[in-house]
Amino acid sequence: MRSSVSYILSSTTSEPNMSHPDYEQFTHDHAALLILIRQIGSQLKSKTFYKFFDRISKNNNVKITDSTGQVRNIFIRYVKQHPVENNDWGDFQTHRRLLGLITLGKYDTQVELNEICRVHESLKVKYTSTLYDSRCILFGPPKETDSPVDISSSSDDNTKSSDNEGDAANRNPDDCIEKYTTPSNFKTRALFYSESSPCSDLEDQLIEFIHSLFWILESKRLERSREKLERVSLLLAPFEKKDFVGLDMESRNNKKRCAGRMTKRLGDLCLQAGLLNESLVYYATAADTLKTINDWLWLGAAYEGHCAASSIVLYPNIQRGTGLHRNASLQEGSPKKIPTSPITNVTDIGNLRKTMTNLLAPEEIAKKYREAIIHYSKYQNAGIVETEASFKAARIAVEQNHALQAASFLQNVVYINLTLSEQEKIERFETLADLYTQIGFIRKASFCQRLAATRYVSPQNPSPNWSQCYNLMVQSLPGHRLTLDPVEVKNNDQGWPALQIQLLQELVVAAKRMGHSALATRHMTFLLQTMWKHLSPTEQKELCIQLQSLAAQCEGAPVALVLDSGAIIPPANLTNIPICQVFTLRSLQPHLQPRKLKIMKQDSGPFLFTPIHFGSLERNSTEPKTKMDFLWVEGDLCSVSLKLLNPLPFELKVSDMRLLSSGVVFESIPETVILPPDSATLVTLSGTPKEHGELELQGYSTHALGVKSNCRLKHMEGFLPHFTVQIVPSLPIIEVTTSLPQSASFSSLRDFDSVITSASLSLYHGENSDCIITLTNKSQISIEYLEISIQSALDSRTQDKMFVWSDEAVQSQLPIQPGGSATIKLNLYAQASFIAPLQGTQDLNSGTFGSSFIGSAASAGPSSLPSRLNSPNHSLPGRRTDISSSFRSSNSGHSSTTGWRSPANLMLPQNVFSSLVEGQLQLRYSGGPGFEAEQCRTCSVFFTLEILPSLQVTNWDVLPADTPSHFYLVLDIANLTSQEMELEYAPSKTMHIEGHESCRVPVPVERCPLSKFKSLYTENLEETKSESSLDLDKIYSEHIAELVDLKWQLSATEAKGKASLQGITLAPSMLDIVGMSPILWEIQINGSLVKPQEEISCEAGDCLELLVKVTNCLDESLHQIMLCVQFYQDYENGNLNYRMEARLAMTGTQRYPIACLDPQQTEKYTANVIFFSSGQYKLGVKCSTPENSTSAITNENTIGHLWKFIPPVNFIVT
Amino acid sequence: MAVCVAIIGKDNSPKFLSSLNPDEELCFQYKILSSLDIVEEKIHGVNRATDNRELFLGLLYALETHKIYGYVTNTKMKFIIVVDSSNIALRDNEIRSMFRKIHSEYADIICNPFYIPGEPITFKSFANNIKNIMTGTV
Amino acid sequence: MCDQSVFEIFHSELVNYVIQNNETQLKNTSKTHGEDLSNLEYIGFSTGFRIIERLTRELPRFRDELDTMKFICTDFWSAIYMKQIDNLRTNHQGIYVLQDNCFRYLSKLSNTKQYLDLSPRYVTFTCGLLRGSLANLGIRSIVTAEVQTMPSCKFHIQVQRN
Known part of the structure; x- marks a missing residue:
């Protein structure tokens, strides 16, 4: 906006502080009378002073009726300080002149009172060039009476300038009631109050004071207005004094210049005196005049005055002061709005334009102001004026709601080249910031705030104020889209990172220099936390090192800091150093996990089966849940594992890591860990819950780089907000x-x-x-x-x-x-x-015999179990029914009860391993x-x-014993150990078996009594006979297993144990031997009962009478029994000779069928026999039922039974 | 010849910034940030010129050493060009044509499926093209 | 002329692909859903978002929402579908109805009520296209389509103001 005309070089005066800019000026101040209120002495407390200042300032609008009856609206402006040099510009713009002075002082003694009066007088002298009147308000000690006494004194001013007229008339101090009097040279009106009094007439006094000021002003104005324009002297701005030396004072230009300037001056005075319309006229005229002669400076002033007057008309209710809030209803100063309050002394309020012909429209105000400023800019020394004008114009634009215009005015301010003190510069920036904020240019405002902050601590500043600097920087944060709350910053990421980083770094420096090291640490932490992803790695490293050094002075902690100003700095937690990648709760070890004591059956409703899954299991499995499935136990060490990544290129020590939790009391155990650079480490944090209930784990706390942080999962990305675990009451271990x-x-x-x-x-x-x-x-x-x-x-x-x-x-x-x-x-x-398993097809003659067996039913379990324990229960292919017979045949006649060592051809079972x-x-x-x-x-x-195999029964057979109540169970026992085994197979009968050898032992066993299997025959005979024979088998084998008790002992290791014959199976032919015969034999030879083992002697040729009685001991009848009587000779070498035709003769049949033997029925059979030759003969008597006979009645297949009379009867024939 | 070009997104966060002199970049960022206020005002302000149908906003700021021009697309993307004040040869039309070129570059990049709208632009070819536009070698 | 048919064929293939994808996904997760066209709509959204930059490059700034909608009905539609919207109705409170009496993708399908139940598949992409374009222009909206008789189609745009 500045003019492109190079500076009009007015002589640069040597006064560096020509004047001080007043940043708070409004255009309305052009119409105000300036009054200075000062405090004298230090007795008066500043709070009281401000209170009174505010009170007095309220009287800023007084309506005074002038001599013509016109009501003038007079405005007053109260300031707390006013540099004297500004008065010099009073010629240029009259509102800059100080017109009134009010001082306040407190005294307790006369001496103090005198002192106050003296200071007052000196102040008056200071401003004497422009001062119209003054007042002195004195607060006496509280003992004073509260009625104020007016002691006024007049003064004879030595007026140097014609502008300053005398004060009120002198009056000598009267005798007064108080003890205190003002000194005799005190020529000002003094108002005495006591401090605590309400000072009720203060306002009246002030209004009277203002009246007096007004009248003085009015008189001056009238005097001026009566002057002839041709003869006026040249008004000058302070720096112009030397410019006009030597100029022709009589030239037309000069005349015009004088006239124009004076007209403008008149305009000023009218404005101050409340005559708006006339001021407008004067300004317009002055502008026209001055424009013709290119008197830029004063032309600008005329324009400015014109704008000021117009703005007062258009926006009478403009709010001033940065402390006041802008009233929303006043924001739209709609330019065409007719002002509601009558503010001019023009009687008709109609169309304003008609009455005020020179009123500028709002756009014109802006335009004219712009021109004025451009004119000002041509003068190097008019900087202050230009600055103030820019601000005023901006304020008008704000009132007009024209942000762009306001912005352009404000922008101009910075370019004005002024020598300002640092404080003034700061004020300038602060004002700029405030105005920018008012128009909504928040970024620009924060930029200015930042500049102001830097000015506070710039090298040129004699008194650097770091705390102010800090404050301003904090205020500029919102403009950069920053708040100090890391959570908010994470949520809205709209700022410009480079600038934000810069700002934060400056903030850190400011805080540090301020001496508030905790704050510095906090801000540095904040910077690292929020700007982490925008920093380059080198920057990250540097800042971390800085943080470490800062934190060395004051550690960071996750608490909110409260500043003196009341601002609360929220905590900043470093969640980026180190970065947590995984946070999982670990279940307790399985042997410590609590489980439900009783497992309740899952209730799925009335349905036994349903394809509909209630509770939709799929949904549960896809989403991660915050509630853990497992339980933790009170009082036990429970742990959480974290995976931490150290993003810095150097080693990071993280100490005092704990878990953050809420809910039940949880005592966390601190951990310290050193993380190597750029790699992830697994860390386990543990703690002990001290109560039972629900525990919520919210995160963890760290102490890294000197800063303690609470890292909560809900503020970190990629994690569920918290995890809950149920804690059960304590359990023992x-x-x-x-x-x-x-x-x-x-x-x-x-x-x-x-x-x-x-x-x-x-x-x-x-x-x-x-x-x-x-x-x-x-x-x-x-x-x-x-x-x-x-x-x-x-x-x-x-x-x-x-x-x-x-x-x-x-x-x-x-x-x-x-x-x-x-x-x-x-x-x-x-x-x-x-019992040894089936060993496949065997060669009958090799002497090895396998036998089918029924293994103990074991589940087909894992392969670690011995495989011999599995075979189904029902496969019995090809039972070898003739095994036993051949077995027997090779051992026929052997009835000794001693066993013998195994023959070499008895092989050991091959496939028995330890399991x-x-x-x-x-x-x-x-x-x-x-x-x-x-x-x-x-x-x-x-x-x-x-399990090592000890012994195994590889083979077994049954042999009939000598007594009908027992039989021999011959077992082939293999010693599968490598040690010598002593086997006790019957009470007091032992056998030694060498390692890996087997031997054969006969075990005498009682025959199975009828009672055990009688029940079989009472069962339903329509079942297949094979089953019944199987059951018989089972009964017999159980019977054997019960009775047979093999005890073995290893001599080397002293191990001993039992072996049972559980699972032994019997071929059908064995069955008859094992079980007691159901047939009760009774054999009589020649009428005498044959006892077992009894030998019958007779002579050849004798006729013996044989009587065999067969009794059925069962409860069922036996059918189709064939009684067979046979003589034979036993050669004792395994051969039996049945061909007895030449040796003997029998009467009667050898075979005697019995169709049916009922229970307890006895059948007799008689025969006679004659032996022809001598020798030893045996008689074998047996009953058999035929195999595979289909009984017409029962319709079943039978397997033949064979019952023998044991032992065979021996005949010795001589 | 522009000294600095910036592309700013709908939410006023920077999407792309390129300057001929990297040392001054921070300084430019401040200036551009402030100029955003003006842009906002021009688009949304109460007193905006309602019949300005142009995308080109004109001169936003005339600083001592630089001039800042603005351009807002219909999709509320803002392009800012910073020009050296001493460069008086640069006329308005040239600035407009630079903006048009930047706009077409941007339209191309947004059609690139690897670019997710809303994220900073990190494509090297894009940066090269913008540099060429800045130095006027297009 | 030939590039238009290329895009039509491409569009039909796109619809097929998305439907098939849905079916395989359905088999894997055994969830029973209605036809899931949200992927197709998102493709349209992304396309619209990006292409609008190019299409509005040379145009002056839109004054207001209505201006934008007019642009959609004229330049936008003709750029993509070679014709303009036949009818635009609004209640001036954020609801707009765009009627196209001969929607390009449906015109090849049928002229009557045949295949009416399959028509949603073919207009979803355009709904997304509209939504994406409007979103990039600063108008958040919900776009739905209504097909009563083929090949005419109505697009309902509901602007979301909060």
Whole structure:
């Protein structure tokens, strides 16, 4: 806006402080009388002074009726200070002259009073060139009477300038009631009050004072207006004094100049006196005049005056002062609005333009002002005026709501080249900032504030004020779209980062120099936190180092700082150093996890099965949840794992890391960690909940770079706002030790996690051993509930046999007190089948025999179990029914009860290996408050049993014994160990078996009594006979297993155990031998009963009478029995000779069929026999039922039974 | 020959800034930030010229050493050009043509699927093109 | 002339692709949804947002909302669909209805009520296009389309003022 004309070089005077700019001027001040209010002496408190100042300032508008009856609207402006030099510009613009002086002082003694009066007089002298009148308000001591006494004194002023007229008339001080009097040379009117008095007539006095000022002014104006324009002297602006030396005073230009200037002056005076219309006329005339002669300076002044007057007309209610809020209703100073209050002395208020012909329209005001300023800018020394004019114009534009215009006026201000003191510069910027804010140019305003702040501490400033600087910078933050709350900054990211960084850095410096190191640290933290992503790596590093050094003086803490000014600086938390990438809560270790004591069945409503998933499981699995599925236990160490990344290129030490939580009390354990540069580290933070309930984890706190921060997850990106965990009441912890050594490796069984110890043992088949498990209560809560169970892959029956303990013994040890212990005695028994499996097709003559077997039904479990334990229950392909017979045939006649060493051709079973049985002993325990909350803990002991084979029954057969009540069970027993085994197979009968050898032992066994299998025959005979024979088989094998007890002992290792014949199977032909015969034999030879083992002697040629009685002992009838009587010779070498035709003769049939033998029925058979030759003969009597005979009645297939009379009767024939 | 070019988004956050002299960039940022106030006023102010249909806003600020011109697209993107005051040869029309070129560059870049509207522009080719426009070598 | 048909074919293919994508997604997650055209709408949104810069480059500044809508109906529509909107109605309170009596993508489908139930697929892209263009011009809106008889189509624009 400045004129492009180079400066009109007025002589630069040597006065550096020609005048001081008054930034607060409004155009309306052109119409105001200037009054200075000063405080004298230090007795008066400044607060009181300001109070009175405000009170007096309220009287700024007085309506005075002049001599013509016109009511003049007089404005008064009160200032607190006024540089004397400004008075020099009074010629140029009359409103700059100080017209009135009011001083306030307080005194307690006469001396002080005198002093106050003296100072007042000196002030008067100071401003004497323009001062019209003055008043002195004196506050006496409180003891004074409160009626003010008016003691006025007049003064004879030595008027030097014609402008200053005398004061009120002198009056000598009268005798007054007070003790204090003003000194005799005090020539001013003094108003005495006591400080506490309400000073009720102060306003009246002031109004009277103003009246007096007005009249003086009015008289001057009238005097001026009567002057002839041709003869006026030249008015000069202060710096012009030397310009006009030597100029022709009589030239027309000069005349015009004088006239124009004087007209303008008159305009000023009229304006001050309240005559707006005339002032307008004068200004317009002056402007026209001065324009012709290119008197730029005064032309500008005329324009300015014109604008001022117009603005007063148009905007009479302009608000002034930065402290006042702009009234919203006044904001739109609509230019065409007719002012409501009559402010002129023009009587008709109609169309203003008609009455005020020179009134400028608002646009014209702006235009004229612009021109005025341009004219001012041509003069180097008119800087102050130009500055003030720019401000005034801007204020008008603000009133007009024309922001752009206001901005352009304000912009001009900065270019005005003034020598200002630093304080003035600061004020200038502050005013600029304020005005920019008023028009809404917030960014520009903050820019100016920043400049003002820098001025406060610039090197030229003699008294740098860092706290002011700081304050201003803080005020400029909103303009840069910054607040001091990091959360808000994160949310709206609209600022210009480079500028923001700059500003924050300056803020840090200011805070530091201010001495408030906590604040400096806080701001630096804020800078790093909010601007992190906009900083380059080098900047990041530098700033971090700076922060460290700052924090060395004062540590940062996440609390809000309260400044003296009352501003609250919110905490800034460093969440970027280090950056947290992962925050996961970790469940407790499985053996410490609380579990529900009773598992409730999930209730899915009335549906047994439904394809509709209530509760929509899919939705749950996709979203991450804040509530954790697992539980934590009160009093236990619970942990959260974090992954932290150190973004700085140097090592970062993060100390005192804790967890932030709300909800139940949670004691967090501080951690310190040193993070290597540019890499992620896993850190675990732990803590102990001290109560039960719901715990909410909100984040973690760190202490890095000297700054403590609370990093809350809800303010960090990529995390759920918080995590909640349910804490259950405390549960006890036990420690388990076993008496066995631990096993080297675990296998993968399910539920493996809760294993806390292991035990391993190797046992031989049939051996049992004890394991003492000691439970020690390691916590402070007693254990009230303990439940033991075994889990393994075995079937429950085997499992129950292998792992045995006494529940009562355990339960009796409860409750286990803290520190106490309990023992569980676990008996381990290596259960296995001792029966060798089927070994495929065998060669009958090789002497090895396999036999089918029914293994113990075990589940098809993991492969660690011996494979021999699995075979289905029903496949019995090709039972070898003739095995036993051939077996028997090679051992015929052998009835000794001693076994013999195995022949070499008895092979050992090939595929018997040692096996591994694994099981877990699960302990569920609970106690204390956790027990009441139905939670428990589980832990388990992992057992590895290595089962070594001890012995195996590879073959077996039954042989009839000599007595009908027993039979021999011949077993081929293989010693599968490498040690010598001593086998006790019958009471007091032992056998030594070398390692890896087998031997044959006969075991005498009682025959199965009829009672056991009689029931079979009462069952429904329509079932297939094979089943019934199977059942018979089972009954017999159970019977054998019950009775046979093999005890083995290894001599080297002292291991001993039992072997049972569970699972032994019998071929059908064996069945008859095992079971007691249902037939009761009675044989009589020649009428005498044959006793067993009795030998019958007779002579050749004797006729013996044989009577055989057969009684059916069953409850059922037997059908189709063939009684067969046969003589034979036993050569004792396994050969039997049945061909007896030449040796004997029998009467009667050899075979005697009995169709049906009812229960308890006896059939007789008689025969006679004659032996022809001598020798030893045997009689074999047997009953048999035929095989595969289909009985017409029963319609079944039968398998033949064979019952023999045992032992065969011996005949010795001589 | 422009000294500095800035592209500012709808929310008045800077999207792109390029200046011939990188040392002065911070200083330019301040100036441009202040000029945004003027732009806002011109677009949204109460007294704006309602029949100004042009996208070119004209001279925003005449500082001592630089002149700042503004241009607002229909999509409320603001382009600012800072010109050296001593460069009196630069006429209004040339400034307008520079703005048009910048606008077409911007229209091209916004059609680039790798550019997400609202984020700072970091394309090297774009920066090169703007530099060429600034130095007038287009 | 040929580039117009290229874009029409491209548009139909785009619709097919999005529908197919939806079906495979449906199979994977076994959620039962209605036809999910939000992807298609977003494609339109993104396109409109970006292209409006180019289209309005040479034009003078819009005075107000109505001015903008007129631009949409004339220059914008002719640039894309080679014709102007046949009818613009408004209630001056933020609701605008743009009627196109022969919407280009629908005109090749049918002239009657046939395929009426498939028509939403083919107008979704344009809804997004409108929404994106308006968004970049500073007007936040909700755009829906209504097809009563093919090939005429009405676009309802509801400006959101808060």
